[in-house]
Amino acid sequence: MVHEGQVSDTLIPEQSLDPGLYIVATPIGNLGDITLRAIDVLKRCEGVACEDTRVTGKLLKHLGISKPLWRYDDHSEHRDRTRLVDSMRTRAVVLVSDAGTPLVSDPGYRLVNDCRAEGIPVTVVPGACAAIAGLSLSGLPNDRFLFAGFLPGKDKARREFLEELAPVDTTLVFHETSPRLLKSLETIGEVLPHREVAVARELTKLHEECRRGLTHGLVAYYEAHPPKGEIVLLVGPPVPIEASEADADILLAEALQTLKPSQAASRVAKETGLDRKQLYARAMELREG
Template sequence: MGTLYVVSTPIGNLEDITLRALRVLREASLIAAEDTRHTRRLLQRYDIATPCISYHEHNKLMRLDDILTALITGDVALVSDAGTPALSDPGYELVRTCIAAGFAVVPVPGASAPLAALVASGLPTDRFLYLGFLPRRSSERRTALAAVAALAATLVCFEAPHRVVDTLEDMLAVFGDRQMTAARELTKLHESWQRGPISAVLAHFQDERPRGEFTLVIEGAKPRPTRGSVAAIDAASDETAPTPEALEQAMLERLAELRGAGERGSSAARTVASEFGVPKQMTYQLWLRLDADTAE
């Protein structure tokens, strides 16, 4: 039985490929590529003649049997258009299917746009969350951002150039003016970086039309609980930073306290947002949840 190799390829600069990746691509019986036209440019650059078939979101079910059949007698290399497969593409479904079918799955590490942007962003790297591509509609995007707004982890996502300004506006509204980095055209000729508060990066791209592929890195939340909330969060330890779960619970308890005192939702959400140093949208969502739980 063969092995499925999950092979990382360059994200722009064709020199960013490992010797091991080149060997695996040469020795495999078949290459499953997100876009064969794109991958063939890489294969031609390094004189690799391995047969190549497409495997992407629109044909993944049709191609599955071909790939599993090829694995019975030889190795298959899975590649994406750029970077590491199975991140923001259907590669993970193939990996899961191969594991279930008893085939070995081996990663061949290499270039990764989220990691490249993160390590050069100047933002904390000890905890981070990769969000992939955010929703296209602003309302859905804001909901997705609000769901992670309280996390202390650095956030990393991709965005298309024509949505960069709208996305930054949503981030500013949901997160407040956090520090961020916008990495454009990573490893390519016109690679560029914008670092600073979200408002400053937004202003830059409002003046200068965004072009190319973007990876956005955003600072995580900095919880600043006050008043009686401190005791609720620090009950376990005076030295340990509050977890997102503990922070959320403390905010819910504070909202319940204000509700019992007769405050309305908008006012209570504003008060708690100020006390905890989080966006009002987040605390208002918690208020709505509190309302729903009470109604039940």
């Protein structure tokens, strides 16, 4: 019974959303991190494009929402994406990933580009993001940071990738899987020595943890305690260290094992604040000698 001055939800249908694409962030672990706006958009949309219908189905069931689910990932064919874009001319379609913010190391880039090319409105509903959560938890400098996605799985490619990022004077943020963590930490220790590293694991979940230190200590810990779950791996910016000529020779000799003299000189100059030209000359002497 509805009393005077009250409004019954059953008497007023939910206002439909305007047609278009709605990019909706979902929880990365704790289901309580879903936003009120995300719930509202999921309730009022006409369908949800998702990576895994089973994962998204569980979330919607938890929220008490029932919607058509369409699988969409980076392996979807062009014609599937075209059909999805065409449907948005008359329907409101939500895009979600399995966890967190879509398009951040997740599918959606091509879909958003196609929508913009076709004049389909695109709306973002922000929320949880593992990379940002890890950065906040780590305590590493965050006035500037570079998110670089997943590190390559193969040793050579991972090393080259990190060497490319070595000159970047800011905190580096990566996604990583637990089976590859030890190899990644070892390579970081070789390519980016003396830089502080943080491992943020199981974010927002019951066993959330963030361990921080130099790579050799983290490697020893995770050898004894094999990690589980999804990981955000962070590498602090280079910190200049005071070094004598003898110290510089040790650092140069270490760097020359994998780098050219010019690259070794640049790295040691970054780490110590010593003159790069003098370090290059010394690197040439060490290599020849």
